[in-house]
Amino acid sequence: MTPPTVLTIAGSDSGGGAGIQADLRAFFACGVHGMTALTAVTVQNTIGVMGIHEIPPDIVAAQIEAVAVDIGVQAAKTGMLANADIIQAIAGAADRVGIGKDGHIPFIVDPVSASMGGDQLLRDDALEALRSELFPRATVITPNLDEVRLLTGLDVTDMATQREAAEALYAYGPEWVLVKAGHMRNAEDCVDLLYNGTDFHELPGPRFDTPNTHGGGDTLASAITSSLARGSSVPEAVAFGKRFIVRSVRDAYPLGKGHGPVSPFWRLSADEV
Numbered sequence: 001m002t003p004p005t006v007l008t009i010a011g012s013d014s015g016g017g018a019g020i021q022a023d024l025r026a027f028f029a030c031g032v033h034g035m036t037a038l039t040a041v042t043v044q045n046t047i048g049v050m051g052i053h054e055i056p057p058d059i060v061a062a063q064i065e066a067v068a069v070d071i072g073v074q075a076a077k078t079g080m081l082a083n084a085d086i087i088q089a090i091a092g093a094a095d096r097v098g099i100g101k102d103g104h105i106p107f108i109v110d111p112v113s114a115s116m117g118g119d120q121l122l123r124d125d126a127l128e129a130l131r132s133e134l135f136p137r138a139t140v141i142t143p144n145l146d147e148v149r150l151l152t153g154l155d156v157t158d159m160a161t162q163r164e165a166a167e168a169l170y171a172y173g174p175e176w177v178l179v180k181a182g183h184m185r186n187a188e189d190c191v192d193l194l195y196n197g198t199d200f201h202e203l204p205g206p207r208f209d210t211p212n213t214h215g216g217g218d219t220l221a222s223a224i225t226s227s228l229a230r231g232s233s234v235p236e237a238v239a240f241g242k243r244f245i246v247r248s249v250r251d252a253y254p255l256g257k258g259h260g261p262v263s264p265f266w267r268l269s270a271d272e273v
């Protein structure tokens with residue numbers, strides 16, 4: 001039987017840990033058919049990003065439309081988007097094929113701005129395009145704490161400031177905001193926070209002491225996307241994504257001389273999360 005079909009709009013990580021490679025691995029482990037609209041080729045390994053080749057915006061839009069009209073997309077997500085022109089092209093293509101909260105296709109916007117090592121993956125002038133073009137179309141946005149700081153100027157250090165950040169980001173128009181806590185390094189646990197303008201949902205989880213969390217944000221967003229494609233509600237899909245990422249961080253493995261990737265391979269031998 002044909003599995004649910006999902007689309008990632010993101011960059012390539014030559015090291016295979018993050019980006020489109022992480023998304024496809026998570027999609028496979030979640031039992032959905034993954035499709036890709038490539039936005040950039042990065043020259044990357046576990047240590048850092050040494051080069052970026054950006055894909056022309058019309059080619060990014062054409063990839064989205066090609067798979068949408070033939071195969072169909074049940075949920076879509078974004079990762080590294082590189083620049084404002086690419087973001088503009090994605091917004092146009094999304095509207096044409098019904099991706100986004102005003103269309104019928106759930107749309108997860110992960111506002112990726114830098115790699116784990118701090119290398120920039122989004123040009124400075126593209127932050128405004130993310131806020132104005134993609135956040136109002138998003139079913140869920142999934143910033144980490146560095147992205148929260150870039151997007152809102154807020155420094156999240158505890159649950160109170162995490163709630164404040166969720167409210168500030170909600171004002172940009174997404175249906176839901178998920179503020180991820182991975183970068184709250186002084187905290188004992190990893191409590192992500194989901195908000196829809198009225199209700200706060202806390203997603204508690206353990207914090208593993210490991211340097212190998214490369215691709216963690218991509219893997220979480222891909223698991224959420226897969227669950228939405230199966231028809232789950234946003235709180236159900238995010239709870240699934242959290243269970244999925246906890247197991248994937250637990251099973252992360254060392255690779256190269258830098259940060260190893262999280263691993264969704266455990267899923268292939270388990271019946272359910």
Ligand SMILES: Nc1ncnc2c1ncn2[C@@H]1O[C@H](COP(=O)(O)OP(=O)(O)OP(=O)(O)O)[C@@H](O)[C@H]1O
Pocket residue numbers: 018115116143144145180181182183190191192205206207208209210213214215216217218219220242245246249
């Ligand atoms: N050390 C850890 N132990 C357990 N869970 C973690 C750890 N680090 C991050 N997570 C979880 O992984 C998910 C991704 O969080 P994080 O804030 O690190 O995102 P990110 O920075 O976008 O990821 P990436 O590493 O892909 O850039 C969240 O659910 C977070 O709670």
Ligand SMILES: Cc1ncc(CO)c(N)n1
Pocket residue numbers: 010011012013018019020042044079080112114115116121214215216217218
């Ligand atoms: C291509 C790419 N996308 C996303 C990330 C962030 O995990 C990365 N390091 N590289």
